[in-house]
Amino acid sequence: MSKINDLMVRGTDLLGSDYAILCGAMSWVSERHLVSAISNAGGFGVIACGAMTPELLDTEIAATKALATRNFGVNLITMHPQLFDLIDVCAKHDVGHVVLAGGLPPKGSLEAIKASGAKVICFAPTLAMGKKLVRSGVDALVIEGMEAGGHIGPVSTSVLAQEILPTLANEVPVFVAGGIGRGEAIAAYLEMGASGVQLGTRFVCATESIAHPNFKKAFLRASAREAIASVQIDPRLPVIPVRALKNAGTEAFTAKQREVANKLDGGEIDMMEAQLEIEHYWAGALRRAVIDGDVENGSLMAGQSVGMVSEEENVAAIVASLVQQAEAALHARG
Incomplete structure (x- = not known):
């Protein structure tokens, strides 16, 4: 053996x-x-x-x-x-x-x-x-x-x-x-x-x-230091950091957090709904990158072993x- x-x-x-x-x-x-x-x-x-x-x-x-x-x-x-x-x-x-x-x-x-x-x-x-x-x-x-x-x-x-x-x-x-x-x-x-x-x-x-050829190409080109963790902008939002390759989608997520935090402030949604909205955001952003090949605006989730x-x-x-x-x-x- x-x-x-x-x-x-x-x-x-x-x-x-x-x-x-x-x-x-x-x-x-x-x-x-x-x-x-x-x-x-x-x-x-x-x-x-x-x-x-x-x-x-x-x-x-x-x-x-x-x-x-x-x-x-x-x-x-x-x-x-x-x-x-x-x-x-x-x-x-x-x-x-x-x-x-x-x-x-x-x-x-x-x-x-x-x-x-x-x-x-x-x-x-x-x-x-x-x-x-x-x-x-x-x-x-x-x-x-x-x-x-x-x-x-x-x-x-x-x-x-x-x-x-x-x-x-x-x-x-x-x-x-x-x-x-x-x-x-x-x-x-x-x-x-x-x-x-x-x-x-x-x-x-x-x-x-x-995974779309564009998605794979982004992985093949990336180094370990390009796989960065997302930033949590509101301590009340139960946002688990996500590690992905940096792109325009990274900035879009920061904006999404602001939008959800404002809804939370206005009493439009509760904490559970806020969390689910963030989850659905990631599912959609990931789909754009993996399936549609939009590597600029989608989410390029990757570990540091990507290098x-x-x-x-x-x-x-x-x-x-x-x-x-x-x-x-x-x-x-x-």
Whole structure:
């Protein structure tokens, strides 16, 4: 057995994949083509439900099942107004793994997912939250550092790994995410006790990714320092910073925040509606960039590992090179 398989065994047992390499759920990008390709290549693809309706998710899961020969999961956002309907859709399709993102799971949601026999994977932004989630019965955790693309927390991956892995890695499988672009980093986190990793940015320019050629071109040209976090302009607005490549869309988001803050001041909307309006803004801005190729005004969500994305290649080649690099690093260390 290879060293990487040895260290990933808890992750691969949980996921039912050859390698415990999850693909981060990226709205509009992590859809049937990329998800099935990653799972078929031995990794673990995850559908990004995002703001989808239950009907759209139903169609997406069915289409992914038609292409995938291996397990895949579905990522659901905890603040989705129809979360329980989405859980029902996953159960209807016998989805084996549900990833919950975006804060503490609402009351009854973990039980609803587990009732269908599915495994639940949750994001833990702090050690305290990780402990709470483990007590509540989650099957695995993802710890994601601020180097990641899209919605991010304030702490770096290396710090989160040092804080959380020594305490929780023995309790449940923990997947490390954020800024991982090469196998040497995967090897390091596995040696620290992680059961696997999650990567998003590295898969955006895969040949199987439906991202617009303009979107891929922007990734191939970008360096790590161009993937910057958005600024929160009103402390009352529950705006989670988003890491993306800087463009005119970055400025548009600042204006959007002002508009939502004014509505909040005028009593036109409440806090929950404000948060959803921001979420819908991102979904729309991301769609403009990923699907329509408007890389000036859309959102170019990217992690800092974007500088390591240098060519368009197929998913199998990406997975193989990550595994090869990790294996070589582990052997070099003896």
